[in-house]
Amino acid sequence: MAEEAPRALIQARDRTLCAFRKDEEHEWKGPFYFIQGADPQLGLMKAFAIGDCSSGGDEWEEELRLTQRAVCAINELNPRPKFFVLCGDLVHGMPGTPWRQAQVRDLKEVLKGISSDIPVVFVSGNHDLGNAPTPETIDDYCQQWGDDYFSFWVGGVFFLVLNSQLYFDASKCPILKQAQDTWLHQQLAVAAEKKCQHAIVFQHIPLFLRNAEEDHDYFNLEQSVRLDLLEKFHKAGIKAVFSGHYHRNAGGSYKDLEMVVSSAIGCQLGEDAHGLRIVVVTAEKILHRYYSLDELSNNGIQEDFLALIKETVSLPDQNIRSNPGRH
Numbered sequence: 001m002a003e004e005a006p007r008a009l010i011q012a013r014d015r016t017l018c019a020f021r022k023d024e025e026h027e028w029k030g031p032f033y034f035i036q037g038a039d040p041q042l043g044l045m046k047a048f049a050i051g052d053c054s055s056g057g058d059e060w061e062e063e064l065r066l067t068q069r070a071v072c073a074i075n076e077l078n079p080r081p082k083f084f085v086l087c088g089d090l091v092h093g094m095p096g097t098p099w100r101q102a103q104v105r106d107l108k109e110v111l112k113g114i115s116s117d118i119p120v121v122f123v124s125g126n127h128d129l130g131n132a133p134t135p136e137t138i139d140d141y142c143q144q145w146g147d148d149y150f151s152f153w154v155g156g157v158f159f160l161v162l163n164s165q166l167y168f169d170a171s172k173c174p175i176l177k178q179a180q181d182t183w184l185h186q187q188l189a190v191a192a193e194k195k196c197q198h199a200i201v202f203q204h205i206p207l208f209l210r211n212a213e214e215d216h217d218y219f220n221l222e223q224s225v226r227l228d229l230l231e232k233f234h235k236a237g238i239k240a241v242f243s244g245h246y247h248r249n250a251g252g253s254y255k256d257l258e259m260v261v262s263s264a265i266g267c268q269l270g271e272d273a274h275g276l277r278i279v280v281v282t283a284e285k286i287l288h289r290y291y292s293l294d295e296l297s298n299n300g301i302q303e304d305f306l307a308l309i310k311e312t313v314s315l316p317d318q319n320i321r322s323n324p325g326r327h
Contacts, residue, residue: 011271015183017152019083019119028156028197028283031308033301035074035084036277036288038204038244039264040067041127043092043104050266058093063266064110064292066274071113071263073271073296075274079309082154084118085223087244087262088125088164088204090145095130095137104144124148124163125204125245132169135176149180151187155282159197160187164203164243167225188236198239200285206261209250219246240286242279248272249290260288280308 002246014210042064043057050056074084089106093100114120122145129148130137138148148163163180170177188291191199207226208214216222221229240258248270250261262270273292278301280287289305 015147015150017121017150019121020154022153025153025155026196030083030155031280031282032155033278033280033305033309034154035077035081035200036087036242036262036279037070037084037090037265038087038262038324039125039247039266040070040086040107041089041092041264041266042067042107043099044089044267047092048269053092060092060099060103060106063127064106066265067107067110068113069164069274069293069297070276071110073293074118075113075115076297077301080115080118082119083121084114085123085161085202085242086122087202087242087245089127089264090122090125092127094127095140121152121159121161121202122146122163123201123202123204124243126165126168129163129165131165132172133163133176134172138163138173138176149183151190153196155281156197158182158191158199159239160191160199160201162201162203164205164221167221167229168205169229183234188232188238191236191238194237197283198281199216199237200286201233201238201241203241203243205245206250207241207259207293208254209246209261212252212254230257233257242277258286262290265293272304278305280305 038131040063042060044053046059048058091100091103092319093103107277111120124141128141142148149161150157151160162184166177166180198265206220207230208220212227214220219234220226234255234257238257242259242260242262244262244264246261247264247268249263249272251259253259262277263275265276268274273294275290276296277288277290277294287308
């Protein structure tokens with residue numbers, strides 16, 4: 001039996017997120033913001049350091065420390081973010097490997113510290129499901145963290161969460177891939193009705209890293225799959241796709257859709273710092289900025305973003321930034 005999820009971990013039910021009620025959230029009420037994180041991936045830092053990403057990873061104290069810092073930074077933000085979305089690779093241990101259950105247990109313990117008024121949205125990654133997922137690995141993930149794909153409404157904005165591994169390699173679960181395709185077709189029809197202020201997608205693997213025509217590799221989706229999804233998203237009016245997986249910041253545009261790739265809370269594979277992305281949603285735009293954990297902990301959200309949020313939130317200036325000097 002899966003360990004009980006922490007109080008703050010809001011799980012999906014019937015492919016909708018129970019943290020938000022559509023009848024209360026389907027109308028636009030003004031600007032808001034949310035936090036995106038990706039790849040805490042407990043165990044990767046040790047595995048990467050010793051050059052054994054397949055069998056290494058028996059230590060994860062540093063990732064736990066970094067995730068704890070992220071939790072503390074999120075809790076200090078005021079006004080509160082509408083939610084915190086974690087875009088996959090929660091732990092490094094693949095299904096069936098040593099240390100996986102201990103990594104899951106320890107991550108859940110840290111995430112219990114997130115304030116109960118900030119819902120947590122989970123996105124499945126390849127290390128959560130396996131590079132070639134099976135019905136069994138997907139079921140195990142769902143038992144631990146909630147549905148692998150679902151939708152929800154917040155403040156008049158329609159959000160879709162996808163299992164991108166089904167678009168990377170569904171050879172061992174083609175029926176489940178078809179089920180997500182059918183569901184996605186229905187959800188994109190909702191978005192295309194234009195009754196939402198914006199429509200946004202979350203997934204672990206980026207559609208592309210820099211441009212839609214780039215070559216396929218481990219860090220993006222195969223080109224024909226990518227272009228098919230991009231065109232479907234564009235026709236449905238999807239404004240942005242947020243992902244992780246790359247452990248570096250990247251992104252680009254396809255027509256009027258933005259692909260946003262956020263670096264990791266955990267192990268960095270490039271020159272970026274451990275961090276989180278702040279995403280501000282206004283009536284016209286979706287604006288975002290990546291903050292290192294140091295920046296967010298010491299200085300809070302920068303004033304230009306706060307001004308956008310404050311359009312509908314009346315709070316004194318001293319209450320709308322993280323506490324400087326906090327460790």
